[in-house]
Amino acid sequence: MGELLDNITLGFGVAIGLKNLALCFLGCLIGTLIGVLPGVGPVATISMLLPITYGVDPIGALIMLAGIYYGAQYGGSTTAILVNIPGEATSVVTALDGHRMARQGRAGAALGIAAMGSFFAGTVATLVIAGLAVPLTRFALLFHPADYFALMVLGLMLAVVLARGSLIKAIAMILVGVLLSTVGRDLVTGDERLTFGWSEIDDGIDFAVVAMGVFGFAEILRNLETPETRDVVRQRIGSLLPNYQELVQSAMPILRGTGLGAFLGLLPGNGAVLAPFASYTIEKKLAADPSRFGEGAIEGVAGPEAANNAGAQTAFIPLLTLGIPPNAVMALMVGAMTIHNLVPGPEIITKQPRLFWGMIASMWIGNLMLVIINLPLVGLWVRLLKVPYRLMFPAIVLFCCIGIYSVGNNPLDVYLTAAFGLVGYLLIKLEFEPAPLLLGFVLGRLLEEKLRQAMAISQGNAWTFVDHKLAAGMLAMTFVVLIVAALPWARRRRDTAFAG
Amino acid sequence: MPTDGLGHRRSFRVARDVVAGLVLCLTAAAAYFGIRDLPISDPSGIGPGLVPKTVALTVAMLGLIIVGLGFPATSRRLDHFSIRGPLFVLGAVALFAATIRSLGLALAGPLAVMVAGLADRESRPFELAIFSLVLSALCVGLFKYVLRLPIPLAPFLLGY
Numbered sequence: 001m002g003e004l005l006d007n008i009t010l011g012f013g014v015a016i017g018l019k020n021l022a023l024c025f026l027g028c029l030i031g032t033l034i035g036v037l038p039g040v041g042p043v044a045t046i047s048m049l050l051p052i053t054y055g056v057d058p059i060g061a062l063i064m065l066a067g068i069y070y071g072a073q074y075g076g077s078t079t080a081i082l083v084n085i086p087g088e089a090t091s092v093v094t095a096l097d098g099h100r101m102a103r104q105g106r107a108g109a110a111l112g113i114a115a116m117g118s119f120f121a122g123t124v125a126t127l128v129i130a131g132l133a134v135p136l137t138r139f140a141l142l143f144h145p146a147d148y149f150a151l152m153v154l155g156l157m158l159a160v161v162l163a164r165g166s167l168i169k170a171i172a173m174i175l176v177g178v179l180l181s182t183v184g185r186d187l188v189t190g191d192e193r194l195t196f197g198w199s200e201i202d203d204g205i206d207f208a209v210v211a212m213g214v215f216g217f218a219e220i221l222r223n224l225e226t227p228e229t230r231d232v233v234r235q236r237i238g239s240l241l242p243n244y245q246e247l248v249q250s251a252m253p254i255l256r257g258t259g260l261g262a263f264l265g266l267l268p269g270n271g272a273v274l275a276p277f278a279s280y281t282i283e284k285k286l287a288a289d290p291s292r293f294g295e296g297a298i299e300g301v302a303g304p305e306a307a308n309n310a311g312a313q314t315a316f317i318p319l320l321t322l323g324i325p326p327n328a329v330m331a332l333m334v335g336a337m338t339i340h341n342l343v344p345g346p347e348i349i350t351k352q353p354r355l356f357w358g359m360i361a362s363m364w365i366g367n368l369m370l371v372i373i374n375l376p377l378v379g380l381w382v383r384l385l386k387v388p389y390r391l392m393f394p395a396i397v398l399f400c401c402i403g404i405y406s407v408g409n410n411p412l413d414v415y416l417t418a419a420f421g422l423v424g425y426l427l428i429k430l431e432f433e434p435a436p437l438l439l440g441f442v443l444g445r446l447l448e449e450k451l452r453q454a455m456a457i458s459q460g461n462a463w464t465f466v467d468h469k470l471a472a473g474m475l476a477m478t479f480v481v482l483i484v485a486a487l488p489w490a491r492r493r494r495d496t497a498f499a500g
Numbered sequence: 501m502p503t504d505g506l507g508h509r510r511s512f513r514v515a516r517d518v519v520a521g522l523v524l525c526l527t528a529a530a531a532y533f534g535i536r537d538l539p540i541s542d543p544s545g546i547g548p549g550l551v552p553k554t555v556a557l558t559v560a561m562l563g564l565i566i567v568g569l570g571f572p573a574t575s576r577r578l579d580h581f582s583i584r585g586p587l588f589v590l591g592a593v594a595l596f597a598a599t600i601r602s603l604g605l606a607l608a609g610p611l612a613v614m615v616a617g618l619a620d621r622e623s624r625p626f627e628l629a630i631f632s633l634v635l636s637a638l639c640v641g642l643f644k645y646v647l648r649l650p651i652p653l654a655p656f657l658l659g660y
Contacts, residue, residue: 055647168569172524172562175555179531182555186538186548193552194534217589224585224619390623391631394616397589401596401612402605402639406649414597418590425586429579430520448551455545 007357008130014358015365020063023056024362027064028369031071036079036381037392038230043435044219045072046332047211048396050339051403058340059355063362065336066316069329070366073312074118074374077305078381081110084231091308093276097293097300099233108238110301111378113250115371116242117306121258122367125313128262129320130360133349136321140346145453146464150471152447154478155324159268160436161485161494170436173427177440178447180205187445188452200412207335208407210441213420214427214434215328216400220393221425232385240375246298253283253303261310266317268326275311276304313363319344320356324443328435331442339407512578517570519578524563532556588619604652605644609636 014020030052034045049068053061080091081098094114101110143151160170183194184204195201242250260282261275283303284293293300316333318326323345325331337344342355349356374381404417427434458464466472484490531552538549569575592615599608613632617623643649653660 051643051649052647055649168562168566169520172559172566175559175562176524176527179527179552179555179559182535182552189542189548191538191548193538193548194531196534217593220589221582221585224589225582390617390620391627393589393620394592394613394628394632395635397592397616398596398609398613398635398639401593401600402609402643402649402651405596405600406643406651409650411597411600414600415594418593418597421590421593422586425581426523429581430516430523431576432520451551452546458545460541460545 003134004130007134007353008361010353011130011357011359011361014059014354015063015361020060020358020362021365023060023064024067024366025369025373027067028071028366028373031068032075032078032370032374032377032381033071033384035072035075036384037075037387037396038079038083038385038389040219040396041215042069042072042076043211043215043328043332043438045075046329046336047208047216048399048403050208050332050336051406053336054339054406058337058342059358061340062337062342062355062359063366065333066359066363067366067369069312069333070122070309070363070370073309074115074370075381077114077118077308078111078374078378079385081107081114081301082233082382083385091276093280093304094301094308096280097295097297099231100294100296101298101301102233103235104296105235105238106296107233107235108240108378109242109246109298111237112240112375113242113246113298113302114305115374117250117254117257117302118309119367119371120254121261121306121308121310122313123364124258125262125265125310126360126364126367128314129317129363130357132317133321133356133360136317137346137349140322141350144468144471145450145457146468146471147474149447149450149454150465150468150474150478151322152324152443152450154474154481155268155318155326156436156439156443157478157481159326159439161481162267162274163433163435164494165433166431167485167491169432173432173434173436174440177437177442178444180210180437181441181444182448187449204445205416206407206413207331207338207438207442208404209413209417210420211332211335211438212400212404213417213422214424214437216396217417217421218424218428218434220396221421222428223389223393230385230389232382237378237382240378242298249298250302253279253299254306256282257303257306257308258310261307261312262314264307265311265314266326268318268324275307279303279307309367316363320348320359321346323446325439328438331438334442512580514578515570515572515575516578517575518567519570521563521565521567521570524566525560528556528560528563531559584621585619589616592616592619601652602655604654604656604658605636605640606654606657609639 030049031045034040034048046068053064056064076091077094080095081102084095084099098110101107156174160167183201185202186193257279260279264275280300283299284290287299315326315330318324319330319333325334334344401414404414407413424434454464465475535549535552539547540550540553541547592612595615596608596612599611610632613635614628617628640653643651644653
């Protein structure tokens, strides 16, 4: 306990410095600004805003990125409440009752309770991260390369099972991602792989190029084809403070949502997507009068918002302790950390405690800032939501171009991103999810590295994956998860769980 | 674009997943071709060819399964592809790539915004032109001066 307190004190010492506080604020503000735009999800927001962190030192950059991440999440909820846009994964549930409340002139209360629920969940999730980080890291340091390999395989499998869409197509996307990650010079032998003699891509393809192409540009192309039905609330926003009765109604849903989100966020796959769905279902089941749900029940905003934020935050745990990103957003974080020469994993907490605990502390500060920034700025967000898409998307294109060029000051990266935009468009038309592709791409290199290490240690004996009990157990579990997910009843349940 | 009266675009007569599976198979085949000479094993254990080759073969296999599952007459048809969106949006990106070193952000920026804007059928040229200039000025301020990214501003005029 004393150790934990020391660590948190160290973290706040780092995060409260004027510069880092300013970066955290800027991250939250810009993250919300972009995240509020309809049709721009957290992944697109973060990939678009990555370049603004390039000029900052690693600690500051991570603090800013975390701020951007929370801002993007919270911006999504604001949009869900003020504009009814179905289809935005993390805030689909919030839109159900939140937008109805807004129609009734209670947008303020919905936004207020979302902010409070998120803040409470964020506080608890920060404590969970701080508490779990040290023991999990110690555990991770005992891992043999074979265990690591098995853990990644299991994680990737869970990630597709716990996400929506076709299972077999998602698995194919992971593998295509792994294939893409092998492009470039082989790290061990120096052989050129999949470069087709093109020396410019010897170093491999930059993850920002892939992410911005398949998420940023492809998303624009998708939006351009769907006629816009933006239904910005015209009613008054109303008081931002929920009244006493609303607070009482929301207290338990927030508590339950926080617990649920904190747990689901730890799992691979998008905890931040799954958790709000689960929270909404539970609140509806527990409610005295379930028919209020869908008609502007404040519990239907409070619970899922808390779950969403708790999940969004505990998703950092597998990344920071094991070095394994559980979802696409965290995969982006890996890329961002790599740009600053940081390798996510157990070494961070032991070798760079200032960076680690500073980031944890700034997570909490970021959550606090979101409450402070968002509530007074609601009017600004409403006006931003009225900017027509015909002006919004060219601006996004320009931000992306500047960002991609700045990765390596190389126009080739920009061309490649355009090519990946086309790939992303094709994926949309063929209904392949881009998220597993990005996960496979980010994990691919590590996966192969650990496989080779394990095989080198065992002198080419593949039984090493059976001899290591942990690895064997995880690989067996991967197999079980795959079989169970393919069973008809599990498939039906999975379909209903995501049928937002 | 032809529509069915409900605002939905007409689709191709071929099942979407059949195409999806075939695309996977083609990708896998191209990848396999690109690594056909790499050894699967080497003295230290695994060779550089093992992982990509195994993965490519698995992708091809999954592709075939997806083709098979997509065949029933009831499965969804492939949507029509739009030309306008990808052409102008990705064209704008390529144009930015081609001009950023020579023209700098001051000109490449507005150019990219204007070309991208044409992707929307409802674009208004005058509004777009003004917007592109204002936006580029903001970007120059933010990226060049506040964040100090080394992006060329107007090399033909300023030399940087």
